[in-house]
Structure formats: C-alpha cells, structure tokens
Amino acid sequence: MGKNREFDVVVYGATGFTGRLVAEYLNAQYGVGGDLKWAMAGRSDKKLAQVRDEMGISKDVPFVVADASDPASLKAMAERTSVVLTTVGPYQMYGSDVVAACAEAGTDYVDLCGETPWMRWVIDTHSATAEKTGARIVLSCGFDSIPFDLGVFFLQDEAKKKFGSTVPRVKTRVRAMKGTFSGGTVASFRSTMAEAGKNPDVIKILQDHFALTPGFSGPPQPEGNKPEYDEGLGMWLAPFVMAPINTRNVHRSNALLGHAYGKDFVYDEMMLAGPGEQGEAIAKMIAGDTSLMSDDAPKPGEGPSKKEREEGMYDVLIIGESGDGKTIKVGVTGDRDPGYGSTSKIIAEAAVCLAKDDVVEGGGIYTSAPAMGLTLVNRLVANAGLTFKVEG
Incomplete structure (x- = not known):
C-alpha cells in the first residue's frame, strides 16, 4: 500500500463526465489543502484547467498529466499517490495498463468496472503481484456494485x-x-x-x-x-x-x-x-x-x-x-440518479476510505464488502x- 505519498487520491479521467463530478464532489466535501491530498489527472493540463474552472473547483487542486496510451505516464502517476480512482472506461480498452501500474507500484485502485470478462482477467493476471506489493485493487465501486x-x-x-x-x-x-x-x-x-x-x-x-x-x-x-x-x-x-x-x-x-x-x-x-x-x-x-x-x-x-x-x-x-x-x-x-450523481459520490468515498480508514490490509483483487465493509x-x-x- 502506497502510504505517505504526495497524494492520497488521484482522480484519473477527471475531464470526463463522471470524472469531473468526482472532482467536484471531492472539492465540495474535502476541500483543498486539508486532511485529504488529492489531484486531478488527465491527458493535458489545459483540458484539466478548463474542467476545473467549469466545475468551480479550487485553483489549488494539483494536476497530474497521464495518458492511457503512455504506460510510463501511468506508472509515474501510480507511484505518486496512495489511491488511483479511475473513471476511464471501457476498462477492457483503457484500463489494463492502469491496473497493472497500480498493482506493481503497491498503489490502491478503485474503478467503475462492470465488465466481467476483463475483471476475471485482472484477477488471473494481477492477484499475485497485488498480494506481493500490498496493492488493494477494488473493482466495481459505483452503482454497480x-x-x-x-x-x-x-x-x-x-x-x-x-x-x-x-x-x-x-x-x-x-x-x-x-x-x-x-x-x-x-x-x-x-x-x-x-x-x-x-x-x-x-x-x-x-x-x-x-x-x-x-x-x-x-x-x-x-x-x-x-x-x-x-x-x-x-x-x-x-x-x-x-x-x-x-x-x-x-x-x-x-x-x-x-x-x-x-x-x-x-x-x-x-x-x-x-x-x-x-x-x-x-x-x-x-x-x-x-x-x-x-x-x-x-x-x-x-x-x-x-x-x-x-x-x-x-x-x-x-x-x-x-x-x-x-x-x-x-x-x-x-x-x-444511479449512473452519475450517486456513482460519483460512491467511488469518491471508496477511494477516501482506502486512503484514510483502517480497512483490509493485505493486497489483492477485491470487491467492496471484503475490502471496506461497514466502514x-x-x-x-x-x-x-x-x-x-x-x-x-
């Protein structure tokens, strides 16, 4: 688990529709410069700044530039934060390098995945690495499931x-x-x-x-x-x-x-x-x-x-x-509404829970109940x- 890193949570995909709602929620609920250190991540500083201003988010929120087509940028992002919150789907198309980077860096991870075959691939491919590094990879952290x-x-x-x-x-x-x-x-x-x-x-x-x-x-x-x-x-x-x-x-x-x-x-x-x-x-x-x-x-x-x-x-x-x-x-x-309004709040709280609360310790590929339960x-x-x- 990547504790004592530069950030507690990085919102990857913060310029997408759901990602910007997550960033808006974190800004309103936790502010900037307080107990939760969080950042917005996406493909360009310019687009991140545009979304930040459109959503009325504090100008003090840091940016991380990361792109699904550049695995080195994903690795660098994973190494800077305790938790990567990713809204960039479909995950079978854009998620594999992100989850790999987190598993290898011992970085916790939450997503909105509802793609069973890809999730099974994550379990088969990354369980051993996550267990070794302590990365808690928690799939399906929105309305599903x-x-x-x-x-x-x-x-x-x-x-x-x-x-x-x-x-x-x-x-x-x-x-x-x-x-x-x-x-x-x-x-x-x-x-x-x-x-x-x-x-x-x-x-x-x-x-x-x-x-x-x-x-x-x-x-x-x-x-x-x-x-x-x-x-x-x-x-x-x-x-x-x-x-x-x-x-x-x-x-x-x-x-x-x-x-x-x-x-x-x-x-x-x-x-x-x-x-x-x-x-x-x-x-x-x-x-x-x-x-x-x-x-x-x-x-x-x-x-x-x-x-x-x-x-x-x-x-x-x-x-x-x-x-x-x-x-x-x-x-x-x-x-x-389940698909956006509630989902954005749920995944944000799941990420904060992993970053801040005393929940499951060992690394692995999880669902929400065994990872975080009643907390x-x-x-x-x-x-x-x-x-x-x-x-x-």
Missing part, C-alpha cells in the same frame, strides 16, 4: 445479530429507480458484447455466476432473465440490467470473506414491476428493452443535467431467508446520500 454488494453484507451482518448466523438465500428487488445509465456503462456493455461475438470463452464467463470466484463453483443460481410472478410480494418481477455484474461481485465477496454467507449461498436480483395485469405488462416491456444497444443511448462523455441528476434516486429491497423460513429485510437508497457503509451514509436500514 456497491449498493448491492454492501447491501448484502449489511443484511448478513444484521442476520447474525437477529438469527445468530448468516442466511443462505438472499433476493434483491429494485423497488424504484429514476435516472439514466452512464455513457460509460453503455460503451462497456457494447465492448463486452462485441468481444463475446468474437470469443466463445467470453460467452462462457458471462454465463457463469461464479466467473469471479476461480476455483469455486456453488449451487445453481436463478437466471432472472425473464418476467416472473413473486407470490410472497404479490408482484411481477422483471430482469434487472445490472444483475449480471452485481451477482458475480456478491459471489466474489462471499468467497473472499471465507464463504461467510455459506458455500450453498443463492443470490439473485430483479426489478419490481407491480401487481396484476399491468405489472405483467410492465415486466414484459422491461424484459424486451434494448435501449442499451440503440443509437439514442448515452455516449461516453455525455450525461444528464444537474437538475436531472439531483431529481434521480434509487430504492432497493434486500430480503434474506434463513434455512428454517425466517426472513430479514433491508432497504438501501440513494439520493441521486464504507458508514461513510456513504454520513457523506454520500445513501441509507442502509433494517425494515423487518
């Missing part, structure tokens, strides 16, 4: 208090969501689909619920890829677009936590579509949605207005079921507009 991964972790912690043990079955149901997915998410999805079209191994990874737990495969998991009726909730359920990445991360968390949720753990995520015929119709409409592949989908660098971000939100219900039929329910909410939950509640609450 922190509210879900930490939500399950929080539920299991509460289940231990209530039942004396964790629960083997957890269902996540998205109750409400307002906001758009980021252009980066769309680009990542398309890059992954393009790769899958060329490489059958990528398809295998995408279909495997345990793709991120090499050496372990648990029980069969629900697919959640078509509408279904939930008798217990009296509601129709629809597929949730982020489930294919969130579920893989939750299973990795379980494995990294020594299978604290059990080796028989079963987990799925779906959206609530409502009751009756109308609920069924909405579920079918959601299941048939192809907007991520349409020409109207957001492009990288594009995003909603400040008003749209502030009017966005999400509300997630997580239900745990014990082996003897008892249940526990947890709600997780966010006060901004990050508390940060997100205190600073980033999230709630984690037991509902029953």
Whole structure:
C-alpha cells in the first residue's frame, strides 16, 4: 500500500463526465489543502484547467498529466499517490495498463468496472503481484456494485445479530429507480458484447455466476432473465440490467470473506414491476428493452443535467431467508440518479476510505464488502446520500 505519498487520491479521467463530478464532489466535501491530498489527472493540463474552472473547483487542486496510451505516464502517476480512482472506461480498452501500474507500484485502485470478462482477467493476471506489493485493487465501486454488494453484507451482518448466523438465500428487488445509465456503462456493455461475438470463452464467463470466484463453483443460481410472478410480494418481477455484474461481485465477496454467507449461498436480483395485469405488462416491456444497444443511448462523455441528476434516486429491497423460513429485510437508497450523481459520490468515498480508514490490509483483487465493509457503509451514509436500514 502506497502510504505517505504526495497524494492520497488521484482522480484519473477527471475531464470526463463522471470524472469531473468526482472532482467536484471531492472539492465540495474535502476541500483543498486539508486532511485529504488529492489531484486531478488527465491527458493535458489545459483540458484539466478548463474542467476545473467549469466545475468551480479550487485553483489549488494539483494536476497530474497521464495518458492511457503512455504506460510510463501511468506508472509515474501510480507511484505518486496512495489511491488511483479511475473513471476511464471501457476498462477492457483503457484500463489494463492502469491496473497493472497500480498493482506493481503497491498503489490502491478503485474503478467503475462492470465488465466481467476483463475483471476475471485482472484477477488471473494481477492477484499475485497485488498480494506481493500490498496493492488493494477494488473493482466495481459505483452503482454497480456497491449498493448491492454492501447491501448484502449489511443484511448478513444484521442476520447474525437477529438469527445468530448468516442466511443462505438472499433476493434483491429494485423497488424504484429514476435516472439514466452512464455513457460509460453503455460503451462497456457494447465492448463486452462485441468481444463475446468474437470469443466463445467470453460467452462462457458471462454465463457463469461464479466467473469471479476461480476455483469455486456453488449451487445453481436463478437466471432472472425473464418476467416472473413473486407470490410472497404479490408482484411481477422483471430482469434487472445490472444483475449480471452485481451477482458475480456478491459471489466474489462471499468467497473472499471465507464463504461467510455459506458455500450453498443463492443470490439473485430483479426489478419490481407491480401487481396484476399491468405489472405483467410492465415486466414484459422491461424484459424486451434494448435501449442499451440503440443509437439514442448515452455516449461516453455525455450525461444528464444537474437538475436531472439531483431529481434521480434509487430504492432497493434486500430480503434474506434463513434455512428454517425466517426472513430479514433491508432497504438501501440513494439520493441521486444511479449512473452519475450517486456513482460519483460512491467511488469518491471508496477511494477516501482506502486512503484514510483502517480497512483490509493485505493486497489483492477485491470487491467492496471484503475490502471496506461497514466502514464504507458508514461513510456513504454520513457523506454520500445513501441509507442502509433494517425494515423487518
């Protein structure tokens, strides 16, 4: 771990749409010249200065020039900071040299990745180096997958208090969501689909619920890829677009936590579509949605207005079921649109948590729960507009 370096956190990609929101948040939340030493990184001083001024960020924020096409510049950046926060995706196109530089320099790392095949490549390629240097590489530190991964972790912690043990079955149901997915998410999805079209191994990874737990495969998991009726909730359920990445991360968390949720753990995520015929119709409409592949989908660098971000939100219900039929329910909410407003605050707090808090010590390729756990939950509640609450 790169402690006592020039910077605590460097925001790489600070001139992109999400990166500039991260920089704006750090400036507002932590200021400059205080306890948190942070910098903005991108391809040119000129563009960084332009973004800094547009976003009303302090002129005292330092700049680091780094470019994905220049590995030496990435190495130099990694060696100057305790944590690299990167918003530069798709990661399979622009992230490999960044994560390599951090693993080799013993520098902690957070990203917004939802690209399962690339994440598996990072695990296979960089685990040994990160373990040796102490670099804590934490993938998927935005809306995918922190509210879900930490939500399950929080539920299991509460289940231990209530039942004396964790629960083997957890269902996540998205109750409400307002906001758009980021252009980066769309680009990542398309890059992954393009790769899958060329490489059958990528398809295998995408279909495997345990793709991120090499050496372990648990029980069969629900697919959640078509509408279904939930008798217990009296509601129709629809597929949730982020489930294919969130579920893989939750299973990795379980494995990294020594299978604290059990080796028989079963987990799925779906959206609530409502009751009756109308609920069924909405579920079918959601299941048939192809907007991520349409020409109207957001492009990288594009995003909603400040008003749209502030009017966005999400509300997630997580239900745990014990082996003897008892249940526990947890709600997780966010006060901004998931793809930009909330994601930018979440990843910023994850980076600060690694830089400043007493969390996991050993290096390796992590998910949020085993790396930061309830420490990050508390940060997100205190600073980033999230709630984690037991509902029953």
